[in-house]
Amino acid sequence: TTAATAQGLPPLEQKDQYTVGFAQTESNNPWRIAQTKSFQDTAASCNWNLVYTDAAGSAAKQVADVDSMIAQGVDAIFLPPREEQPLLPAVLRAKGAGIPVFLVDRSVDPNVAKAGVDYVTFMGSDFIEQGRRAAEWLIANSDGTEVIVELEGTTGSSPANDRKKGFDDAVAGQSGMTIVASQSGDFARDKGRQVMETLLQSHPDVTVVYAHNDEMAIGAIQALEAAGRKPGEDVTLVSIDGTRDALQAIIDGKLGVSVESAPFFGPVACDTMKAYAAGEDVPTWVKVEDRVFTKDNAADHIGEAY
Numbered sequence: 001t002t003a004a005t006a007q008g009l010p011p012l013e014q015k016d017q018y019t020v021g022f023a024q025t026e027s028n029n030p031w032r033i034a035q036t037k038s039f040q041d042t043a044a045s046c047n048w049n050l051v052y053t054d055a056a057g058s059a060a061k062q063v064a065d066v067d068s069m070i071a072q073g074v075d076a077i078f079l080p081p082r083e084e085q086p087l088l089p090a091v092l093r094a095k096g097a098g099i100p101v102f103l104v105d106r107s108v109d110p111n112v113a114k115a116g117v118d119y120v121t122f123m124g125s126d127f128i129e130q131g132r133r134a135a136e137w138l139i140a141n142s143d144g145t146e147v148i149v150e151l152e153g154t155t156g157s158s159p160a161n162d163r164k165k166g167f168d169d170a171v172a173g174q175s176g177m178t179i180v181a182s183q184s185g186d187f188a189r190d191k192g193r194q195v196m197e198t199l200l201q202s203h204p205d206v207t208v209v210y211a212h213n214d215e216m217a218i219g220a221i222q223a224l225e226a227a228g229r230k231p232g233e234d235v236t237l238v239s240i241d242g243t244r245d246a247l248q249a250i251i252d253g254k255l256g257v258s259v260e261s262a263p264f265f266g267p268v269a270c271d272t273m274k275a276y277a278a279g280e281d282v283p284t285w286v287k288v289e290d291r292v293f294t295k296d297n298a299a300d301h302i303g304e305a306y
């Protein structure tokens with residue numbers, strides 16, 4: 001019995017090959033595609049038989065996908081819960097069925113389910129810190145007076161909740177900076193563009209757009225340009241992820257900063273699962289360290305970007 005299984009977590013047998021479930025949320029942006037590729041590449045190097053599902057942007061489908069993995073009796077499940085609440089029961093059902101769950105990149109409601117008790121661990125970034133770092137860059141690159149529009153990620157998802165908190169709390173200390181609107185663009189480029197188009201009508205005096213991911217920032221750039229505005233000149237954009245298109249937008253002078261949120265979870269997933277099977281103590285948070293991309297280093301990193 002290890003510290004973890006003593007807490008009631010299902011054990012994982014040590015063996016050469018595992019059947020591993022990866023229940024993706026959607027595949028409509030480069031970040032998700034890079035994450036999936038990382039799991040697929042790792043399936044080969046870590047000797048996994050990978051059961052891959054794509055919930056196509058539906059939390060209900062993702063619940064059904066996890067239930068189907070439970071029914072198939074996979075050895076372990078890697079899950080980025082699309083939203084914090086709806087996936088909770090599925091996480092608990094997997095535990096009840098004796099299948100260890102590893103949350104990747106997104107979390108479930110921490111007030112209800114606990115790492116090390118209900119699921120093995122959360123592997124991912126500090127989303128609050130990402131939001132705070134985006135705000136810190138803005139504060140350092142502003143004359144102090146800003147009219148801010150915020151494009152939020154998927155409603156009810158941990159990155160949307162936490163990136164909002166980190167940024168809003170930091171900006172609240174700046175008397176000249178006001179967030180005049182904050183609306184969800186569902187982490188999607190086209191939705192970000194549409195929401196920005198609408199918000200530009202009600203807030204034509206906007207000077208800053210904070211987007212919870214790069215895809216929405218690119219959509220906002222499109223909306224601003226269509227309205228005759230000059231992103232990077234009369235409107236400052238800040239966002240999160242570090243995609244290739246975002247690094248290009250930084251090089252082009254349209255995007256100010258992209259705080260990295262690394263999607264390459266496969267290798268750490270392999271190591272964490274092996275450590276768990278070996279009975280080692282796995283931390284409740286396997287933290288991913290992120291960089292910050294600006295005009296000072298975007299060109300150095302675009303070659304490795306996705």
Ligand code: AHR
Binds near residue numbers: 031105240241
């Ligand atoms: O959970 C991480 C977020 O999900 C990424 O920032 C976003 O691009 C993705 O959809």
